[in-house]
Amino acid sequence: MKSDAEDLMPRLLPVELGDSTEDVDLNGPPRNPQEYLRQVQLEASLCPDVVVAQIDPKKLKKQTVNVSVAGCHAAPVGFCPSLSWQQQQVSNFSDVRQRIAKNRKHWSSQTLDDNVLMPKLTDEESWKRFCLGERVYLGTTSYNKDTEQEPALDFNKVGFPPFLSIVSRLNQSTVLVVLEILINWFEEREFVPQLGRWLYALLACLEKPLLPEAHSSIRQLARRCGQLRSSLQSEEDEQLPALNLLICLGARYFEQSDLADQPE
Structure with a gap:
């Protein structure tokens, strides 16, 4: 039979x-x-049609998987960007990514100044100093508009901008690590322009398809921006456009659609 x-x-x-x-x-x-x-x-x-494995539950290791599906804080009334604004930012961001990818080899071959010392991959504290500067990292002073107008600009104090000659040297592992370091720092602190520039540049260097770690970091960043945005007192706050931009990119460009702002 x-x-x-x-x-x-x-x-x-x-x-x-x-x-x-x-x-x-x-x-x-x-x-x-x-x-x-x-x-x-x-x-x-x-062979039997059905085989049942005999497993001793005592020998199984307990595993914990942290999965966060929380969305963003809804934008307060008047704080939500228009859909056309969001679409324009996604288009601009896409153009930036294409230019970086096209010219990565050229920029990575450029000689760095002697004072630019790239931190080691695992040195979190050095990356914070490098990107944000000693003033922000050490908390010795809050961001001042006149900081970048000083006659003798000291990048060690104000942080190195994400020059193309710098970010083009970062492989995907480094991009992910630095992105995670800065987002974790942001979780406990306020937004500063140095942080915004670096977050934008690192997101522009992320290659698709994204790794799970990248998805997690992008969602974490968008949630933090939404949380901070909900605490702003005025629509004229200078932080608002940057926070809206980072939320928009995470939701609209990197397809975390549940985090997207929905204009009224």
């Missing part, structure tokens, strides 16, 4: 040796191709 599996899947190598199996030795080596195939058939027929 044919099994259900045989009814569903016709034999590609039929073997007809009659109904007798007494002359087939499963323990010995096959003497010819037909005997080999017959051995396989007999071994398969001896």
Whole structure:
């Protein structure tokens, strides 16, 4: 009698040796191709249709998976950007990404100034100093509009801008690591322009399709921006356009649609 599996899947190598199996030795080596195939058939027929694994629950390691599906804070009345504004930002961002990809080889070959010392991948504190500057990192002073107008600009104090000659040198692993470092820093602190420039540049360097870590970081960033936006007191706040932009890119360009602002 044919099994259900045989009814569903016709034999590609039929073997007809009659109904007798007494002359087939499963323990010995096959003497010819037909005997080999017959051995396989007999071994398969001896296997149960359903096999239940006996697992000792005490030997299983407990695993914890943190999955966050929380969305953004809804924009307060008057704080939500228009749909046309969001679409324009996505278009501009796409153009920037294309230009970076096209000229990455050229910019990565440019010689860096002697004072530009790229941190090691795992040195989180050095990356914070490098991108944000000692003043912001150490919290010795809040951001001042006149900071970047000083006659002798000290990048060690105000942070290195994400020059193309710098970000073009970062591989995808480094981009992801630095992005995560800065977003984690942002979770506990206020928004500053140095941070915004770096976040935009790193997002522009992310390659698609995104890794799960990148999706997680983008969602974390959008939620933090939404949280901070909800605390703003005025539509004229200088932080509002930057926060709206980062939310827009995460939701509209990187397709985290549940985070998108929906204009009234």
